[in-house]
Amino acid sequence: MENNNLLxxxxxxxxxxxxxxxSLVMMLVIPIFIPLLVIGMSALFDMQVNKDVEEYNKIGFNxxxxxxxxxxxxxxxxxVINGTEEELKEKYNNGEINLYVTNxxxxxxxxxxxxxxxxxxxxxxxxxxxxxxxGYLQTNYLNSNNINPHEVLNIISVEENIFEEDNYFTxxxxxxxFLFIIMAITVSATYPATDTTAGEKERGTxxxxxxxxxxxxxxxxxxxxxVSISSIITGIISLILAIISLLVAGNMFSIxxxxxxxxxxxxxxxxxxxxxxxxxxxxxxxxxxxxxxxTFKEAQSxxxxxxxxxxxxxxxxxxxxxxxxxxxxxxxxxxFTLLFTDISNGNVNIVNILLMAVSTILxxxxxxxxIIKQYKPEVVLGTGTKNN
Numbered sequence: 001m002e003n004n005n006l007l008x009x010x011x012x013x014x015x016x017x018x019x020x021x022x023s024l025v026m027m028l029v030i031p032i033f034i035p036l037l038v039i040g041m042s043a044l045f046d047m048q049v050n051k052d053v054e055e056y057n058k059i060g061f062n063x064x065x066x067x068x069x070x071x072x073x074x075x076x077x078x079x080v081i082n083g084t085e086e087e088l089k090e091k092y093n094n095g096e097i098n099l100y101v102t103n104x105x106x107x108x109x110x111x112x113x114x115x116x117x118x119x120x121x122x123x124x125x126x127x128x129x130x131x132x133x134x135g136y137l138q139t140n141y142l143n144s145n146n147i148n149p150h151e152v153l154n155i156i157s158v159e160e161n162i163f164e165e166d167n168y169f170t171x172x173x174x175x176x177x178f179l180f181i182i183m184a185i186t187v188s189a190t191y192p193a194t195d196t197t198a199g200e201k202e203r204g205t206x207x208x209x210x211x212x213x214x215x216x217x218x219x220x221x222x223x224x225x226x227v228s229i230s231s232i233i234t235g236i237i238s239l240i241l242a243i244i245s246l247l248v249a250g251n252m253f254s255i256x257x258x259x260x261x262x263x264x265x266x267x268x269x270x271x272x273x274x275x276x277x278x279x280x281x282x283x284x285x286x287x288x289x290x291x292x293x294x295t296f297k298e299a300q301s302x303x304x305x306x307x308x309x310x311x312x313x314x315x316x317x318x319x320x321x322x323x324x325x326x327x328x329x330x331x332x333x334x335x336f337t338l339l340f341t342d343i344s345n346g347n348v349n350i351v352n353i354l355l356m357a358v359s360t361i362l363x364x365x366x367x368x369x370x371i372i373k374q375y376k377p378e379v380v381l382g383t384g385t386k387n388n
Contacts, residue, residue: 009214009221012222013192013226023191023195026190026230027234028234030188031234031238037176038173038245038246039249041172042249042253042255045172045173045255053125056118056122057078058079058081058098059078059125060081060083060097060100061082061100062085062102065080068133068136069133072133078126089112092114099113100112138153169255174344175340175341177242177245177246178340178341179314181242184235184238185279186286186306186310188230189282190303192227192230193289193303194296197290198291198296198298198299199296201293202294216372224368227286227287228279228280228283228284231280231282235275236272236275239271243268247262249261250262266348267344270339274339277357278360280360280364281364284363284371286306287371289302289306309333310333313334314336314338317337318341324338324339325352326355332359339352
């Protein structure tokens with residue numbers, strides 16, 4: 001009988017959830033923004049990496065270049081513009097050149113520039129130019145002294161080996177996509193949690209429900225499971241759209257050439273576990289906050305900060321480069337993002353995942369016990385009759 005009561009409450013909540021247009025919008029429409037995020041960030045990175053050299057190759061020199069320097073500049077597509085330091089400074093301020101070089105004592109060069117994107121590219125271009133020039137001058141000097149340049153300049157060699165899982169663009173976009181999934185789940189949980197608690201209070205349907213011979217525990221657990229299922233659906237849809245977006249981006253942009261940007265089967269399973277755990281956690285938290293409110297509007301105001309709280313700790317941790325530890329695995333909000341970062345990088349730590357799962361169950365239990373006390377009939381109805 002008790003199980004039937006719980007099942008009936010859950011059916012009622014899901015029926016109302018899928019009939020409500022606003023709940024469906026929150027659950028199904030918000031994940032659509034994830035492909036926009038993945039494709040948009042991929043396009044931005046691709047544009048930066050493949051920026052046309054003509055956008056930042058106008059370089060001023062306050063000295064006359066030698067024939068060899070002009071040849072190096074020509075080979076590197078550098079447009080040489082000569083003038084005095086004052087003239088070059090004016091040209092830079094007017095946007096006519098991207099950078100200008102001043103020469104002191106014939107062997108000290110100063111790159112005069114700003115901090116815009118094109119300025120940064122121009123600086124990197126000129127560093128390559130001077131490295132090439134330095135190599136040319138060193139070779140000439142050694143040859144003039146009958147020394148084999150190859151034996152001196154190539155004493156050591158350095159090669160860069162970039163692992164696929166360490167690709168900057170892939171990790172950056174995957175982690176920001178997950179942060180958006182977290183935010184989508186949070187937004188998806190706030191509306192049904194508000195409607196099923198404060199909304200029912202405001203409409204007067206909660207008082208009617210509490211007069212039935214149903215335990216408060218069954219009512220709350222039924223509502224909790226209903227909101228959790230809504231959040232899980234949002235999370236899974238968001239993850240599917242993120243995967244599709246990564247596949248599309250991998251075929252569209254050159255920054256992913258030779259890189260395996262997809263999740264492994266194991267990583268995908270653990271990513272789903274993290275999403276489900278977070279969905280249960282945030283659903284319980286949303287219901288606990290909304291249940292203390294008397295009106296729908298009051299509950300919405302109380303839950304608004306939760307969206308930012310769910311997003312920013314993970315974003316800061318990702319930007320700073322915080323690594324997962326057993327202690328951080330039990331800290332709400334932060335643990336889900338850190339674990340997903342590890343999982344997306346192929347670093348699955350079972351101990352940390354178990355700590356996250358156990359701590360989440362503990363937090364949910366505490367929250368549900370609190371809500372059940374709030375939903376005792378004598379509290380809501382203001383009577384002295386207990387409904388066991």
